[in-house]
Amino acid sequence: MYDILKEIIDKRQIENVYPQKRTVPVLKPKNNLVIMEIKKSSPSKGKIKNFNILEQTNLYIENGVNCISVLTEKNFFGGSLNDLIKIKNKYPNILVLRKDFLTSKKDIEISYNVGADIILLITSLFIKEKNGLKKMKELKDYAEKLGMTCLIEIHSKKELNFALKLEPKLLGINSRDLNTFKIKKELPFELKKYIKKIKVIYESGINNYLDSFSIGVFGFNGILCGTSVIENKKRIPEIIKGFNDGKNNQNKFYKYMFNKIYLKKELVVKVCGLTNLKDTEFVIKKGANIVGFIMAKSLRQVNYEFLKNTALKIKNNMRALVITKEYLDQAIKAYNENLIDVVQVHGEFNENKLKKIKIPYYKAVNLKDKLQIKKSIFTLYDAFSENTYGGTGKTLSNELIKAIKEKESFLAIAGGINEKNIQKILKYTPNMIDLSSGLEKVPGKKDKEKVEKFFYEVKKWKK
Numbered sequence: 001m002y003d004i005l006k007e008i009i010d011k012r013q014i015e016n017v018y019p020q021k022r023t024v025p026v027l028k029p030k031n032n033l034v035i036m037e038i039k040k041s042s043p044s045k046g047k048i049k050n051f052n053i054l055e056q057t058n059l060y061i062e063n064g065v066n067c068i069s070v071l072t073e074k075n076f077f078g079g080s081l082n083d084l085i086k087i088k089n090k091y092p093n094i095l096v097l098r099k100d101f102l103t104s105k106k107d108i109e110i111s112y113n114v115g116a117d118i119i120l121l122i123t124s125l126f127i128k129e130k131n132g133l134k135k136m137k138e139l140k141d142y143a144e145k146l147g148m149t150c151l152i153e154i155h156s157k158k159e160l161n162f163a164l165k166l167e168p169k170l171l172g173i174n175s176r177d178l179n180t181f182k183i184k185k186e187l188p189f190e191l192k193k194y195i196k197k198i199k200v201i202y203e204s205g206i207n208n209y210l211d212s213f214s215i216g217v218f219g220f221n222g223i224l225c226g227t228s229v230i231e232n233k234k235r236i237p238e239i240i241k242g243f244n245d246g247k248n249n250q251n252k253f254y255k256y257m258f259n260k261i262y263l264k265k266e267l268v269v270k271v272c273g274l275t276n277l278k279d280t281e282f283v284i285k286k287g288a289n290i291v292g293f294i295m296a297k298s299l300r301q302v303n304y305e306f307l308k309n310t311a312l313k314i315k316n317n318m319r320a321l322v323i324t325k326e327y328l329d330q331a332i333k334a335y336n337e338n339l340i341d342v343v344q345v346h347g348e349f350n351e352n353k354l355k356k357i358k359i360p361y362y363k364a365v366n367l368k369d370k371l372q373i374k375k376s377i378f379t380l381y382d383a384f385s386e387n388t389y390g391g392t393g394k395t396l397s398n399e400l401i402k403a404i405k406e407k408e409s410f411l412a413i414a415g416g417i418n419e420k421n422i423q424k425i426l427k428y429t430p431n432m433i434d435l436s437s438g439l440e441k442v443p444g445k446k447d448k449e450k451v452e453k454f455f456y457e458v459k460k461w462k463k
């Protein structure tokens with residue numbers, strides 16, 4: 001197989017332009033790193049047109065980027081040490097990462113002299129080499145002795161195990177395979193599970209708000225974006241906002257949903273309107289992911305005592321409490337006592353109050369018109385009915401389902417779903433379905449046969 005890394009290293013020459021002495025102090029990485037890249041060309045995209053390194057850097061900084069990654073490799077990325085020097089001279093107080101294929105002590109020394117605060121060390125350049133670990137450790141120690149931080153980049157479990165032996169302070173998981181240039185979005189999420197007490201940066205393939213939101217939710221300590229923000233400047237604020245919003249929403253519910261929907265691409269089934277433990281345990285056994293309890297005017301209404309007796313017994317599934325504004329304080333109490341994981345809110349309510357106390361919630365919208373659909377991270381759309389918020393058995397029209405799918409981040413729908421119409425609904429490949437009255441014998445009591453038939457249909461579709 002063609003090995004581009006080998007070719008890059010073989011052609012690499014040390015530039016002669018670097019100063020012999022550093023003029024600016026070395027800066028230490030911040031808690032959360034928003035790193036964006038300066039690169040004039042790339043092997044996958046070729047030369048980037050109309051690219052001005054100082055203008056782009058300025059744009060990054062204005063939007064809240066706190067570290068500039070400068071690609072200094074010449075042959076494949078069109079970079080130069082001069083680019084880094086120019087940027088550091090103009091912005092001495094901003095962190096600068098030297099991104100290159102560094103393999104020698106001379107490389108480290110030069111990085112220091114030109115003004116880098118962080119250097120990239122790519123594990124795949126060392127892992128196959130004889131004494132590769134020793135060599136990489138020497139470079140890391142030397143860089144740290146000079147006060148710089150090493151961003152140790154990995155792309156597999158094998159590389160992670162190798163890199164951990166270096167006792168890194170900062171790890172970067174690249175979602176891009178450096179040989180094929182293919183992005184594997186889920187890879188950094190999978191590998192992060194094995195990393196404890198080390199700061200981790202998600203690198204490459206971050207294209208929009210949703211991507212960076214999920215990275216924030218899973219607790220990454222930073223993002224590194226290259227091509228996507230160079231190609232489209234509008235993405236810069238969008239991606240930064242997504243990451244910060246995600247960091248503020250690191251709760252069990254979002255982690256669960258993003259893992260299922262975004263990474264595993266699995267359907268999430270919520271069964272709502274549960275009023276007793278027996279039904280709740282039965283729907284879980286059959287395949288419900290989320291169980292829902294209603295604390296609003298309803299034939300299926302439960303109270304706080306019920307939650308205390310039932311919800312605490314549910315260990316591995318998500319517990320949603322469906323409320324209208326009158327029940328907000330009780331929902332907050334229930335959340336604080338770990339009786340529920342998320343609040344489903346209907347009608348008008350005090351969003352700020354929930355945001356302030358950081359309670360996971362999502363809105364349920366009774367959809368009458370396409371114009372009500374606004375792109376969000378997560379909204380549940382239910383059929384419209386004149387006098388009640390839900391549980392009517394009314395269904396969304398095909399036209400409205402199509403419109404939600406087109407406009408929203410995820411397709412989460414409710415309204416009259418049952419064992420008979422589920423196959424029709426599944427044709428839209430929803431991310432989440434929510435149902436209540438369709439599985440009932442009488443309001444508040446589930447029908448075992450309907451439940452069994454319903455989950456049989458879902459499993460049939462999954463196959």
Ligand SMILES: O=C(O)c1ccccc1N[C@@H]1O[C@H](COP(=O)(O)O)[C@@H](O)[C@H]1O
Pocket residue numbers: 271272273292294296297298299300322344346382388389390391392393394414415416417434435436437438
């Ligand atoms: O079900 C109710 O009585 C109810 C009352 C107040 C707010 C929401 C309610 N139900 C929600 O509606 C969906 C869909 O129900 P269905 O399948 O059409 O019966 C249900 O899951 C609840 O989230």
